[in-house]
Structure formats: structure tokens, C-alpha cells
Amino acid sequence: MIKNFLYSQKVAPYVFVLPFVLIFIIFWVYPLLSSFGMSFQKVTLGQEASFIGADNYTKLMGDTIFFKAVRNSAVYMILTLLILIPFPMLFAVLINSKAMWGREFFKSSFFFPALTSVVVAGTIFRLMFGEMEGSLINSLLGMFGVEPVKFLKGQTTGFVALVALASWRWMGVNMLYFLSGLKNIPDDYYEAASIDGASAFQRFTRITIPLLKPTTIYVLTISIYAGLAMFIESMMLWNGNNSPKNIGLTIVGYLYRQGIEKNNLGYAAAVGIVLLIITMVINLTQLAISGMFKKEED
Amino acid sequence: MKNKWLISLLVVSMLVFLAGCGGKSNSGNSGGESSVLNGGAGDAATELSYWTFVELHGQHFEKMLEKWNAANPDRQIKLNVTVMPYDDMHNKLSIAVQTGVGAPDIADIELGKFPDFLAGDPQLEPLNDVAEPFKGTVVQSQLDLYAKEGNIYGLSTHVGATVAFYNTEILDEAGVDYKSIVTWDDFKKAGIQVYEKTGKYMGTADTSAIWQASLLLAQQESDLTDADGKPQVNSPEMVRAMTMLKDLQDNHVISTIAGGQPDTEEAYGEYNSGNYAAAFMPLWQMSRYTNYMKDLSGKIAIAPLPVLEKGMHRSYGGGGTGTVVTKTAKDIQLAKDFIAYAKLSLDANIEIWNTLGFDPINMSVWDMKEVTHNPENQFVKYFVNNPFDVLNEIKEEINLIKSTSASPTINNVLCTVTLNEIFEDGKDVQQALDDAQTQIEQELK
Numbered sequence: 001m002i003k004n005f006l007y008s009q010k011v012a013p014y015v016f017v018l019p020f021v022l023i024f025i026i027f028w029v030y031p032l033l034s035s036f037g038m039s040f041q042k043v044t045l046g047q048e049a050s051f052i053g054a055d056n057y058t059k060l061m062g063d064t065i066f067f068k069a070v071r072n073s074a075v076y077m078i079l080t081l082l083i084l085i086p087f088p089m090l091f092a093v094l095i096n097s098k099a100m101w102g103r104e105f106f107k108s109s110f111f112f113p114a115l116t117s118v119v120v121a122g123t124i125f126r127l128m129f130g131e132m133e134g135s136l137i138n139s140l141l142g143m144f145g146v147e148p149v150k151f152l153k154g155q156t157t158g159f160v161a162l163v164a165l166a167s168w169r170w171m172g173v174n175m176l177y178f179l180s181g182l183k184n185i186p187d188d189y190y191e192a193a194s195i196d197g198a199s200a201f202q203r204f205t206r207i208t209i210p211l212l213k214p215t216t217i218y219v220l221t222i223s224i225y226a227g228l229a230m231f232i233e234s235m236m237l238w239n240g241n242n243s244p245k246n247i248g249l250t251i252v253g254y255l256y257r258q259g260i261e262k263n264n265l266g267y268a269a270a271v272g273i274v275l276l277i278i279t280m281v282i283n284l285t286q287l288a289i290s291g292m293f294k295k296e297e298d
Numbered sequence: 299m300k301n302k303w304l305i306s307l308l309v310v311s312m313l314v315f316l317a318g319c320g321g322k323s324n325s326g327n328s329g330g331e332s333s334v335l336n337g338g339a340g341d342a343a344t345e346l347s348y349w350t351f352v353e354l355h356g357q358h359f360e361k362m363l364e365k366w367n368a369a370n371p372d373r374q375i376k377l378n379v380t381v382m383p384y385d386d387m388h389n390k391l392s393i394a395v396q397t398g399v400g401a402p403d404i405a406d407i408e409l410g411k412f413p414d415f416l417a418g419d420p421q422l423e424p425l426n427d428v429a430e431p432f433k434g435t436v437v438q439s440q441l442d443l444y445a446k447e448g449n450i451y452g453l454s455t456h457v458g459a460t461v462a463f464y465n466t467e468i469l470d471e472a473g474v475d476y477k478s479i480v481t482w483d484d485f486k487k488a489g490i491q492v493y494e495k496t497g498k499y500m501g502t503a504d505t506s507a508i509w510q511a512s513l514l515l516a517q518q519e520s521d522l523t524d525a526d527g528k529p530q531v532n533s534p535e536m537v538r539a540m541t542m543l544k545d546l547q548d549n550h551v552i553s554t555i556a557g558g559q560p561d562t563e564e565a566y567g568e569y570n571s572g573n574y575a576a577a578f579m580p581l582w583q584m585s586r587y588t589n590y591m592k593d594l595s596g597k598i599a600i601a602p603l604p605v606l607e608k609g610m611h612r613s614y615g616g617g618g619t620g621t622v623v624t625k626t627a628k629d630i631q632l633a634k635d636f637i638a639y640a641k642l643s644l645d646a647n648i649e650i651w652n653t654l655g656f657d658p659i660n661m662s663v664w665d666m667k668e669v670t671h672n673p674e675n676q677f678v679k680y681f682v683n684n685p686f687d688v689l690n691e692i693k694e695e696i697n698l699i700k701s702t703s704a705s706p707t708i709n710n711v712l713c714t715v716t717l718n719e720i721f722e723d724g725k726d727v728q729q730a731l732d733d734a735q736t737q738i739e740q741e742l743k
Contacts, residue, residue, distance in 0.1 A: 044396075047418045059743060131556045132564065153722055240385050242710060244505065244558070244718040260389050262706070263396065263414060 032276075038269035049266070056270035066271065068246050069254040070278070076250065077227025079163045084174050084223055085216065091171070092178035093208060107179070110172035121169055122236020126152070129161040129237075152238060158247045165233055170226075174219050181215030182208070217290050221283055228279050231256065251275045335377040337363030343374035344629050346636070347402035349391060351384045352619070354585055355406055355455070358653045362640035375636055377404075384408070395421040395624050403627035404637055407452060409443065409618040413703045416446045423623040423630055424449040428638035436642055436659040439698055444620035452620020453641040456656035458580035459696050460513050460603060460616045461688055463587070467597045468575040472496050476576075476601055482542055485604040489551025492575055499553040501576040502565070503543060503721040506558025506713050509579060509616055514539030516614030516697035517605055527702035529738045531712065532731035540720055540727045542606070547721060554721050558713075566590040578603055580616035581685060584655040588680050599682040602692050611695035651675075657689055664690055707741050 005011055039056055043049040060066055091110065095103050113121065128136040129151040138148040151157040185207065193203050209216075231252035235241055238248045241257055249257075251271065259268025287293060334345070337360065350356060356379040367374045380402070382390065388411045394401035395415065407415055415422060429441060429450050437457060444452030464476040472495040474488045489500030504510050508522075515521060520535035530536075546552045553574075557564030560577040568574055570591045577583060587598055602612040621641055623633040640646050647658035648669050655677040663669060670686040672678060677685065716734040719725040 044418060062740065064737070064740075130564065132567070150722070153718065242714045244722070245715050260393065261385070263392055263417070 035269040035272055038266050039273050041266045043265040043269070044263055052266070056267050059267065060270050060274065065246060065249070066251075066254055069249045069251050072247070072249055073228050073230065073251045075159065076162065076166075076230055077224060079159065080166050080170070080227045081220065081223055083163065083167050084170050085219060087167075088171055088174035088219075089178045089212065089216070092175045092182055093204065095175070096179060096182045107176075110175050112172065113169045114173045116169070118169070118232045119236055121165060122233055125161060125165045125168075126237050126239060129164075153244045153247075155245075155247045158238075158243070162234060162237060162248060165237060166230070169233075174223070177215055177219050178212065181212045185211045213290075217287070217292060220286060220290075224283050224286065225279060228275065228282075251278075332378065332380045335360045335363055335379055337367045337375070337377065339363075339367045339374040339376045340371075343367070343376045344632055345376040345378055346404060346628065346633055347378040347380065348404040348406075349380050349382065349387055349402045350406040351382060351387045351408065352406065353381050354589070354654055355619070356381060358649060359640055361649050361653060362646055365645065366636055366639055373632055373635075375632065378402075388414075391415075395626075398626055401624040401626050403629075403633045404621060404623055406619045406621055409620065409701050410705060410709050412444055412452060412620055413701055413705055415622070416451065417703065420446065420449075420451055421625050422451045423625055423627065423634060424451060425453060425623065425634055425638065426450050428634045429453065429642065432638070432642040432660075435644070435662065436647075437661060440615075440618070440659045443618060443698075443701060444622075452622045453637055454659050455619045455621070455641065455650060455654070456580075456582060457659055457661075457696060458582060458615045458617045459613045459657050459689055459692065460509065460578060460580045461613065461685075461692075462601045462603050463577045463579065463583060464599045464601060465569075465572065465575045465594065465597055466599050466682055468492065468496060468498055468572060472575075476599055479601070479604050481608060482546075482604045482606055486546055486549060486551050489546065490549055493550040498572070499550065499574050501546070501552040501578065502555040502560055502574055503547045503552045504559040505554055505717040505721050507561065508709060508712050508717075509559065510543060511536065511539055511712065511717075512616060512699045513578060513603060513614050514542070514606070516699055517603075517610045517612070519611075519697065521700055522708050523700055523702050523704055527700070527704060529704045529708050529735065529742070531708060531716075531738060532728070532735040536731055537728055538606070540731065544720060544727055561586060563590075570594060581657045581689070582617065582655065584677050584681070584685065588655065588676050595680050596682065598680070600685050600688045602688060602695075611697050613692045613695050614697045614699060616699075651677075655685075657685075661693070664693070704738070704742055707738055711738050711741070 038049070040051060040053060041049045042052050042055075091106075094100055095106050095110075100106075130136075130138070131148060131150040131153065133139065133142060133148045135148075137151065141147075141149065149157055151161050189207050189211075190203055193207060198206065229252055230250050234243070234248040234250055234253060238244075241249070241253050241261065243249060252275070255268045255271040255275070258264045258271060333356075335356070348356075348359065359377055359379065363375060363377055387405075388407065391401065391405050391407070392414060398421070401421075426449060433441070436454075440454040440457060441450050443454060444450060462476075462479075466476065469476055469488075469492065472488075472492040474491055476488075479485050479488055485500065492498060492500050512522070515535055518535040518538070520533060522529065522531055522536075524530050543552065547554075555565050555568055555574065556562075557568075559565065560569065560574075560579055561583060566586065569577070570593045572594075584600075587594060605612055621637050623630060623637060627633045641650075642660070644660055644662070647660035647663045648666070650656050650658045651663060651669060652672075652675060657664070664686055670678075671684055711734050715737070716730050719730045719733075720727055
């Protein structure tokens with residue numbers, strides 16, 4: 001009986017999928033539903049939670065700091081997309097090219113930053129972008145006669161540092177994704193195109209870019225998520241969650257401030273739900289536009 | 299079909315990534331440095347854990363632990379000290395005490411964060427019984443600072459009398475005598491002279507701390523909150539204080555500093571290099587000088603603060619740390635007895651001065667010349683004049699700024715937004731303070 005059950009072709013797939021489904025339910029569906037419930041409550045750790053209806057959401061809609069955080073996260077996401085998709089793609093193509101010298105060296109040196117802890121990297125970038133004359137970037141600028149800049153105190157300059165950190169750290173990872181995508185494009189296509197007289201640029205735009213589309217969409221999707229969920233980079237760069245005028249505050253940072261620092265978990269849950277909605281809307285729209293939901297025509 | 303799977307996989311991986319972000323946030327800079335202080339304890343000693351955000355506090359406890367273990371052979375203690383960054387420690391402690399899991403037996407909580415821990419039903423042990431024997435010997439207001447509804451939950455470390463620290467080398471170069479600075483007008487005149495003669499700034503325009511705002515309010519007998527504990531950061535007194543500071547900045551008397559205030563690593567570097575001639579800080583800043591600004595040894599003089607008008611009180615008690623015992627402590631009575639001994643006894647108060655350079659809350663120590671003027675003491679050696687000569691002069695003039703449940707929010711808004719707007723962006727003082735009031739009220743809703 002048991003043997004029949006285990007060997008049944010109908011049951012087996014469910015057994016194999018079960019661990020994943022369980023993990024999904026326990027670590028995703030349950031916390032999600034629970035935070036959804038919490039977002040309608042006033043929750044203070046150690047005390048009885050009370051139902052307060054949509055108060056958290058109404059408060060959120062009038063909360064200028066929350067909108068500042070949303071704006072920061074959105075700007076950061078867009079900037080990282082603008083840098084961390086085209087450049088890694090270009091570098092991947094260069095490194096993949098047979099004419100390229102020292103390919104392995106570049107591959108590993110680009111990937112190296114990803115192995116560094118964000119905490120260490122953030123701290124180093126904080127020192128580099130320090131406001132004193134002697135800090136690295138300012139002393140470099142000083143050579144060109146530029147006055148010291150208070151990088152981490154201005155919105156634009158602060159983001160320059162933040163995006164520099166992100167670019168330095170993630171360039172190599174995204175490049176590896178593109179490299180693996182490139183490996184899937186058969187050489188024959190390029191050969192055929194060369195025989196037909198296509199230039200390098202034409203081969204890149206007509207063969208590489210279209211065939212890299214699945215990889216690009218994947219990188220785009222995870223970069224949108226990573227951009228909106230960024231937190232530790234900002235926390236390390238500003239040495240805490242409280243940057244001057246909240247220039248480095250992100251949505252997750254705000255969630256952390258409300259939930260952990262201010263012990264206002266219900267409100268933090270509402271922030272989390274809004275973040276989830278924003279991310280889902282952007283990503284699903286993006287996937288729909290790029291045609292990922294369409295049936296493949298064979 | 300294949301494509302469907304790919305899409306589901308994509309969506310699911312995205313969701314799983316998203317779900318993971320909550321956990322990620324905690325892994326930032328956790329950890330901290332741990333060490334076990336033995337203090338001559340035997341094998342039978344009880345090991346108590348202690349969290350702090352000030353490395354130096356551990357040194358004081360180490361001294362007191364040795365004395366405690368020698369005096370109490372049947373109740374010996376080993377202390378497992380963990381030092382963590384300020385925000386980190388308070389956040390972890392908050393979660394630990396509220397959930398009742400993972401909290402240390404003893405912890406330091408900074409005054410600005412203390413109201414958060416008193417919210418609702420405090421998960422800290424009342425310390426009335428162990429504090430009782432010391433009533434009358436220590437400053438009562440320091441016990442009240444960490445109390446709620448008649449229960450004392452934290453034991454204070456110091457009075458934190460705020461004074462002026464002047465770099466005499468820079469002042470001599472500019473021909474300024476710090477002893478002649480009585481009012482902020484005198485300070486301004488001196489500052490203009492310093493800037494003209496040396497190109498250096500007299501003081502700092504703080505953007506990440508409210509020491510200056512608080513001391514100027516205290517001088518005017520005002521506060522950041524009203525009698526009911528409601529925020530009032532746009533009061534006429536606050537506007538006067540900020541306008542005065544802005545005027546000093548406009549005249550190159552003070553300037554913003556890297557790190558945002560004198561008590562930061564970047565600022566220690568600036569002071570050490572002699573770029574700023576004065577700091578207005580609670581007395582505990584002395585330990586920062588001896589530990590982090592060694593180049594300035596023999597150059598720093600301590601003086602009463604300048605006042606807005608002659609006759610105003612010249613100091614206020616700034617900052618502070620309350621040592622608490624958590625409800626989940628292994629041996630509550632032992633922990634309570636030990637911290638009372640380590641912080642309130644006369645011996646402890648003498649050691650607090652000797653090791654930490656703080657102004658002890660047992661004010662009889664202030665008059666013990668052999669302790670306060672001990673020529674071997676590192677602080678006596680470091681500073682141009684004796685700190686206690688100044689402290690005793692202003693003894694009756696130390697006002698307090700209340701710590702209420704609104705304080706953490708007020709602190710946060712002023713230190714992240716408002717002070718930056720005023721001193722970095724030059725925003726109109728009244729406007730900036732009105733905006734701050736609105737923001738604070740919105741957050742406290």
C-alpha cells in the first residue's frame with residue numbers, strides 16, 4: 001500500500017514539491033498574512049495589540065518622511081538600473097570577446113567587491129567620501145583645486161556616494177549573469193552574420209541584445225527588487241539609520257526606524273505592505289511589458 | 299509550458315527575496331565586543347552579563363567588581379561585558395527586554411533612549427530598595443531622571459554638568475583670554491578676533507546633537523517640552539537660542555564640524571589638529587580628550603559656559619546613562635545589589651571620577667580635595683585648570699532638561715533634519731523650528 005503510494009506517478013511530484021511549498025507557506029505566506037493583519041493594529045512589543053482599523057495607513061499617507069523614503073528608494077533604484085544594466089552588459093561582452101586580453105583577471109577582479117561585506121565596504125566608502133580635506137575623494141578633488149565637498153550631507157552628493165558604492169559592489173555580479181547569458185548564444189550566429197557582412201556594432205545590436213533578453217529581464221527584475229529593498233548600504237554609509245535631513249533614508253530604513261527603533265510594529269507593518277505593493281506593481285508591470293507573461297510561439 | 303515554469307520561478311524567487319529583506323536588516327553591524335571580567339572571582343561566582351555602548355564604562359565596572367568580590371566572598375560575580383554601537387545596543391536591548399528573550403542581566407541605557415524603555419509596563423526591575431540607603435548622599439534629581447510613577451529603574455552615572463573647553467594655545471595666539479568671556483556677546487567678540495588672527499573657528503555649530511540647544515534653553519529656564527511633557531521646539535526661547543548660534547556662524551565664530559558635533563570620531567580629529575578652539579559639552583567630554591585627543595594635553599582649559607545675560611544659570615546636566623537590571627536577570631537581587639554598589643556608593647563615586655573623569659552624583663566627592671586634586675589623576679594632569687574648581691563654582695547653577703516620552707522623537711527630528719537645515723542650508727530659523735514642531739507632532743500622533 002505504502003509502496004504503491006510512494007511509487008505512484010501522480011503523488012511523486014507533490015512529494016518532491018512539498019518541501020518547497022512548506023517553506024513558501026511558513027516563511028512567506030504566513031509572515032505576509034501576519035504582517036497584513038498587524039498593519040491594522042497598534043502593536044508594541046510586550047504589550048497587548050489592539051485593532052485600530054486603517055489608522056496606520058491614514059497616518060502613512062500624511063507622513064512626509066515616508067514619502068521622502070519612497071522617493072529616495074525610487075531614485076536609487078532608477079540610478080542603479082541605469083548603471084548596473086548597460087555597463088555590466090558591455091563589460092561582459094568585452095570580457096567574452098576572444099580578442100580580450102587578461103579575461104580571467106578582469107572577471108575575478110570585477111567580482112571581488114561582491115565578496116566584500118557591505119559593512120566593511122560601507123565603512124570604507126564613508127571614510128572615502130568624508131567631508132574633511134584629507135579624506136580620499138576630497139584630497140583627489142583638491143589636486144584639481146576643488147574645495148572640499150560635504151558629500152554625505154547633500155542629497156545629490158550623498159547619492160553619488162551611495163550609487164558609487166552600489167556600482168562598485170554589484171557590477172561584477174550582474175556582469176556574471178550577462179556572461180552566462182552570452183555563453184548560451186551559439187557562435188554560429190555570429191559567424192553567419194560576419195559572413196553576411198554585419199559589423200561588430202550590428203552583431204551586438206541584432207544578435208547579442210535580443211538573445212540576452214531573458215537574462216536582461218532577470219537582472220532587471222532582481223535589480224528593481226534590490227533597489228527598493230536597499231538598506232544596509234545606506235545604514236553603513238551614514239553610520240546609522242539617521243542621515244542628515246534623511247537624505248539616505250530608504251523604505252526599509254523607515255520600516256526599521258518605526259518597527260525596531262521606535263517599537264511601533266503595526267505602523268512598520270503598514271510600511272512593509274506598501275513596499276510590497278510598490279515592488280509587485282513595478283515588477284509585474286515590467287514583466288508584462290517585456291512580454292514575459294505571453295505564451296511562447298513555437 | 300516551459301515558459302510558465304520560468305515565469306513562476308522568477309516570480310517566486312522575487313517573492314522569496316522580498317520576504318528575506320526583513321531578516322537581512324538585522325545582520326548589519328551586529329555582534330559587538332565581548333569579554334569576561336573575572337575580578338578575582340572564584341569558581342562558584344555567578345556570571346552576569348552586561349551590555350553597554352561606552353567602552354569606558356566596562357573599565358569602571360572592572361574596578362568595582364574586584365572590590366565587590368573581595369568584600370562579598372559568598373556572592374561573587376563574573377561580569378560578561380559586551381560593548382556595542384549606540385543605536386545597535388539600544389535596538390537589541392529593546393527587542394530583548396520586550397520579548398523577554400536574550401536580554402542581559404545588567405545594561406546601560408542612555409538618557410535620550412530611556413523613555414522608550416519606560417513605555418507601558420517597564421520590563422526593568424525597580425531599584426528603589428537598593429537606592430534607598432543612598433538617598434541624601436546622591437543628587438536626588440539624578441535618581442528622578444530614570445524614574446516612573448515613584449519607581450527608580452536606572453542608576454545614574456554622573457551629573458553631566460556642561461562646561462566650556464577652551465584650547466588655550468589657539469586663544470593665546472589670537473590674544474584672547476578665555477577668563478574674560480562671560481556672555482555670548484563676549485564669546486562672539488573673542489571668536490571674531492580668533493578668526494581674524496588665526497583663521498580658525500572658535501566653536502562648532504552642531505548639526506547632529508542638541509547639547510547647544512539644550513544648554514541655551516536651560517539658561518533661559520526653558521525646555522524642549524512643556525510642563526505636560528508636550529514638545530515645544532519652536533518656543534521663543536528656542537528661536538532666540540538658534541538665532542544667536544546662526545549669528546555666530548554668520549560671523550565665522552562657529553562652524554559646522556565633520557561628524558556634526560564635538561563627541562564624534564571625526565570631530566576628535568578636527569580638535570586634535572587644532573581647527574576649533576572651543577567645545578561646549580558635559581563634563582564627561584573630558585574622557586574623550588584624554589582618550590582620543592592626546593595631542594591637546596596641557597592646552598585645554600575648563601570654564602563656565604557663557605550666558606545670554608549676566609545672572610543666568612551657567613550650566614545644565616547633559617546626557618547620562620542609567621544602569622538597569624532586566625526582569626529576566628539570572629539573579630535579580632545580586633544584580634541590583636551590585637549595580638547599587640558599583641554606582642551609588644561613595645567608593646563607586648570616587649572611582650567614577652578616577653577612571654571615567656565624570657562628575658559624580660555623590661556631590662560630597664566634589665569637596666574631597668585629596669580625590670579631586672590628586673596630582674596623579676590623568677584628568678588633573680591633562681587639563682590646564684582643575685575641573686572641580688569650575689564645578690564647585692557653578693554647583694548651584696546646574697539646570698536640567700526633562701526627558702519625556704516625546705524626547706526620542708524630538709531628538710531625532712532636530713538632529714537629522716532641523717539643525718542641518720539651519721546650519722548647513724541656511725533655512726530661516728523660525729521656519730525650520732515651526733516645521734520641526736509640525737513634524738514632531740505628526741510623528742507623535
